[in-house]
Amino acid sequence: xxxxxxxxxxxxxxxxxxxxxxxxxxxxxxxxxxxxxxxxxxxxxxxxxxxxxxxxxxxxxxxxxxxxxxxxxxxxxxxxxxxxxxxxxxxxxxxxxxxxxxxxxxxxxxxxxxxxxxxxxxxxxxxxxxxxxxxxxxxxxxxxxxxxxxxxxxxxxxxxxxxxxxxxxxxxxxxxxxxxxxxxxxxxxxxxxxxxxxxxxxxxxxxxxxxxxxxxxxxxxxxxxxxxxxxxxxxxxxxxxxxxxxxxxxxxxxxxxxxxxx
Numbered sequence: 473x474x475x476x477x478x479x480x481x482x483x484x485x486x487x488x489x490x491x492x493x494x495x496x497x498x499x500x501x502x503x504x505x506x507x508x509x510x511x512x513x514x515x516x517x518x519x520x521x522x523x524x525x526x527x528x529x530x531x532x533x534x535x536x537x538x539x540x541x542x543x544x545x546x547x548x549x550x551x552x553x554x555x556x557x558x559x560x561x562x563x564x565x566x567x568x569x570x571x572x573x574x575x576x577x578x579x580x581x582x583x584x585x586x587x588x589x590x591x592x593x594x595x596x597x598x599x600x601x602x603x604x605x606x607x608x609x610x611x612x613x614x615x616x617x618x619x620x621x622x623x624x625x626x627x628x629x630x631x632x633x634x635x636x637x638x639x640x641x642x643x644x645x646x647x648x649x650x651x652x653x654x655x656x657x658x659x660x661x662x663x664x665x666x667x668x669x670x671x672x673x674x675x676x677x678x679x680x681x682x683x684x685x686x687x688x689x690x691x692x693x694x695x696x697x698x699x700x701x702x703x704x705x706x707x708x709x710x711x712x713x714x715x716x717x718x719x720x721x722x723x724x725x726x727x728x729x730x731x732x733x734x
Contacts, residue, residue, distance in 0.1 A: 473498055474565060476589040482607035485587070489599035490612065494592045495548020499559050503535035506558045508623065509630040509689055514554040516696035519543070522662040523643050523693070529630045530693065532556060536650050536657040557623055563591035566620045583624065585617055629685075636686040640677055642669050650700060664697075665690050 499505075507515050507530045515521060519532040534541045543551045550559075569582040576582075587594070602613040609617070637643055647660035670690065673681075681687040 473502060473562060474586075474588045475591075477565060477567070477586045478589045479567065480585045480587055480602065480613075482603050486603045486605075486607065488587070488594055488602055489597055490602060491593055491596045491599035496544050496550050496555075496559065497548045498562055498588075498591065500541050500544045501539040502541050502559075503533065503538065504531040505534055505556050506530075506627075507532050507630075508557055508626045509633055509685060510626050511554075511557055512689060512692040512696075515556055516692040516699075518552045518554050518699065519696065520648075520699045521693050521696040522648075522664060523634060523637070525645065525661055525663060527631065527635065527638075529627060529634065530689070531662065532696075533659070536652050536659065561620065561623060563588035563593050564616050564620060566624050583621070585613070585620065630689075633684060633686040633689050636681060636684055637665070637690055640669075640673065640681060640686075642666055642673075642690065644669075648700065665693055667694070 505519075506528075507521055512521060512530060515532050519534055521530045521532050523530055534543050536542075545551060565586050565588075566583040567586045569584050571579075571582055593599070600612045601610050602616075604610050634643075642665055643663040644666045645660075645662075646664045647658055648664075650657045650659060678687070681690070
């Protein structure tokens with residue numbers, strides 16, 4: 473999705489302007505999208521969610537053929553009621569800065585904001601400035617930084633929850649057969665929840681998973697698999713419009729949003 477990730481630089485990108493209301497063509501080839509714990513119940517209503525083969529966050533399946541995201545129309549509109557945060561945060565992403573072990577022990581991990589220099593979001597001259605005349609972050613960029621750090625923390629929490637499910641012996645490698653029209657597709661390379669193993673869990677383990685939020689993750693995953701019924705992955709008949717402003721990009725019912733009045 474990110475074709476030319478570039479560290480945001482005060483001098484190099486002083487004239488860069490950001491326009492959020494762009495089509496979702498950049499996600500047209502994504503057939504698996506990372507999902508965070510804070511959004512998995514919303515994603516589960518729209519797409520099947522599976523677990524990675526080893527470590528990492530859950531992934532939403534958006535297609536059955538390589539390079540074909542069934543949730544993106546030819547017009548660039550998004551099909552469905554909810555758009556995952558991984559898609560909405562584009563063209564911004566955090567990249568970990570390489571520092572010494574001593575610095576990491578003192579200050580923790582450090583991150584830099586990157587932008588996709590190839591994104592259409594930066595083609596117009598009348599968008600939002602990210603760097604001001606003094607080379608400092610604008611309010612827009614500050615809010616972007618806050619959002620990205622929030623997503624990073626959620627990603628770390630989600631990875632920990634998946635690890636808990638794995639350590640409890642609940643994740644197993646399995647394949648899924650999906651019927652799309654007259655074709656059948658065998659999808660593999662991921663893990664699903666073992667419901668029989670879940671039913672046999674000891675009470676104390678079950679309570680631990682419930683209290684941490686890992687159990688909610690598991691139930692959302694199971695619910696999401698109903699999206700595979702009748703072989704339909706993108707069932708929505710209405711196309712979501714491209715976001716008109718920053719509040720729509722990061723707003724809605726999520727735990728993160730831009731608020732320019734504060």
